[in-house]
Amino acid sequence: MAALALSRPVAVVGTGTMGQGIAQVAVAAGHPVRLYDAAPGRAREAVDGVAARLGRLVEKGRLTAGERDAAVGRLTAVGDLSGLADCGLVVEAVLEDAPVKRDLFAALEKHVADDCLLATNTSSLSVTEIAGALRVPGRFVGLHFFNPAPLMPLVEVVSGFATDPGAADLAHATALAWGKTPVRCSDTPGFVVNRVARPFYAEALRVTEERVADPATVDAVLRESGGFRMGPFELTDLIGQDVNEAVTRSVWEAFFHDPKFTPSLVQHRLVQAGRLGRKSGQGWFPYGPGAAKPSPRTEAPCRAPAEITVTGDLGPASALPGLLREAGVAVRAADPAAGQAAGQHTDGAGPGSDGYAGAGEDGWSADDAPWGWIGLPGGTRLLPVDGMSSEARGGPSIAFDLALDYRACTRVALAPSATADEADVSAAVGLFQKAGKEVSVIGDAPGMIVARTVVQLVDFALDAAARGVATEEDIDTAMKLGVNYPAGPGEWARRLGGAWVFAVLDQLNTEYPGGRYAPSRALSRYAAASGTGR
Numbered sequence: 001m002a003a004l005a006l007s008r009p010v011a012v013v014g015t016g017t018m019g020q021g022i023a024q025v026a027v028a029a030g031h032p033v034r035l036y037d038a039a040p041g042r043a044r045e046a047v048d049g050v051a052a053r054l055g056r057l058v059e060k061g062r063l064t065a066g067e068r069d070a071a072v073g074r075l076t077a078v079g080d081l082s083g084l085a086d087c088g089l090v091v092e093a094v095l096e097d098a099p100v101k102r103d104l105f106a107a108l109e110k111h112v113a114d115d116c117l118l119a120t121n122t123s124s125l126s127v128t129e130i131a132g133a134l135r136v137p138g139r140f141v142g143l144h145f146f147n148p149a150p151l152m153p154l155v156e157v158v159s160g161f162a163t164d165p166g167a168a169d170l171a172h173a174t175a176l177a178w179g180k181t182p183v184r185c186s187d188t189p190g191f192v193v194n195r196v197a198r199p200f201y202a203e204a205l206r207v208t209e210e211r212v213a214d215p216a217t218v219d220a221v222l223r224e225s226g227g228f229r230m231g232p233f234e235l236t237d238l239i240g241q242d243v244n245e246a247v248t249r250s251v252w253e254a255f256f257h258d259p260k261f262t263p264s265l266v267q268h269r270l271v272q273a274g275r276l277g278r279k280s281g282q283g284w285f286p287y288g289p290g291a292a293k294p295s296p297r298t299e300a301p302c303r304a305p306a307e308i309t310v311t312g313d314l315g316p317a318s319a320l321p322g323l324l325r326e327a328g329v330a331v332r333a334a335d336p337a338a339g340q341a342a343g344q345h346t347d348g349a350g351p352g353s354d355g356y357a358g359a360g361e362d363g364w365s366a367d368d369a370p371w372g373w374i375g376l377p378g379g380t381r382l383l384p385v386d387g388m389s390s391e392a393r394g395g396p397s398i399a400f401d402l403a404l405d406y407r408a409c410t411r412v413a414l415a416p417s418a419t420a421d422e423a424d425v426s427a428a429v430g431l432f433q434k435a436g437k438e439v440s441v442i443g444d445a446p447g448m449i450v451a452r453t454v455v456q457l458v459d460f461a462l463d464a465a466a467r468g469v470a471t472e473e474d475i476d477t478a479m480k481l482g483v484n485y486p487a488g489p490g491e492w493a494r495r496l497g498g499a500w501v502f503a504v505l506d507q508l509n510t511e512y513p514g515g516r517y518a519p520s521r522a523l524s525r526y527a528a529a530s531g532t533g534r
Ligand SMILES: NC(=O)c1ccc[n+]([C@@H]2O[C@H](COP(=O)([O-])OP(=O)(O)OC[C@H]3O[C@@H](n4cnc5c(N)ncnc54)[C@H](O)[C@@H]3O)[C@@H](O)[C@H]2O)c1
Pocket: 013, 014, 015, 016, 017, 018, 019, 036, 037, 038, 039, 042, 092, 093, 094, 095, 096, 097, 100, 104, 121, 122, 123, 124, 144, 145, 146, 147
């Protein structure tokens, strides 16, 4: 499908933050662009605003003065909707209110031709609902740009119930021609990004509510271990707690209060208190003159044990024994049958491969540590996070959290059980420090911080894909470009294995009954197709 011809004018209705950004994108691509806003004088101001931003691009050497002048020459402010009659595409970016948008499109249809593509930039309303008032609803799509539109590559192309495939194709091809990376999705609450991203905020809020770790530590662990560009607390302070909470609420309401999307009481209280984030000078963290951001909990240097014994393959942390060996720790592999050390660790016993973790002398079984463990000198087991709290597991243990890449990560979180030997906690801290990591010791929480977030993101993504919201590939693209995730949920699932993701989420579901962590059918199928995991 060809993109909209550059000769066809594009209209932008509503010339606030998003409208101006979208107008800049369309005019830079080469279209004549007409701007309309209900507030008198605002469209004219928007033309000046776009011209000024194009001017800054000239200063930065990204645009020539000639290109800027030509683009500014293609921008026109119009005083009423009749000035949009010759447009081939109208992108609406007025305030987020369904009746206002419906009335606007009903009025617009009286002026534009029947082949004019109509698009809304809504971020949370139903495209189907807005199109409900139209005479020709087949030409209506969602064209969801991200802020700032000239810089953010992602555009969600949303098909409502009535959208003709040809209209979605034209919108997709046009966004592509404008230099964007469009992904197609169906009309679902939150579309792709705002639907799939909910657990990123929700899990951090829950961990903090349960006093497992403070916000600065949660942020640091997700950044430095999980590989996320920003932690959820600093990010929502930037977005605005009110804005983030409103999105969460609207998605939850649109899903008829599905427990998977339940908003957070603590975030609600923050909003009620007026602690909206950077814009109000205080959110999770203080801002303004002299304000210092709290530091994450970071352990003081500890001594690493000279030797450790590894039983099993450690699942997603299978690179760890090699790393520790490189750091100078003697790593021995246990003989599962004899329950004692038996020479160097050899790779190969992956999840799903064998029965290495048979019941040991201390009564531990494969169910207590399905992905193996590191034996510490005092008898405490150091194991990769698996969704079980240390309390539920019983026996002295220390869980360590998931990292996107154990080699590259700079921080690891540890959760000791109440019964863990104190000297072994120091030894575990020292072990990771010896491998060059900062360590945060946190409370005993099933799924810790990174793992619980990632398994929920994977589940939400697979569920969305199974329901036809978007392809797995487009969901990965959307999460990487829309919210800067270091890997898409599909990529994470392939890395971790469906069986591991399922097992961790299933365990969380046992620890927190109520539906929030119930694995989706899509994840069960994915796990079944990728092996049993033990
Ligand atoms: N700001 C964001 O980060 C962001 C990101 C993606 C999508 N969106 C969506 O884009 C839309 C616009 O958001 P914004 O942040 O640019 O808002 P904004 O408040 O900056 O601008 C809205 C503009 O619409 C005008 N307007 C209001 N009613 C109108 C009408 N009936 N006809 C013509 N103009 C009208 C207002 O005068 C104002 O200039 C919303 O639907 C929002 O959900 C916003």
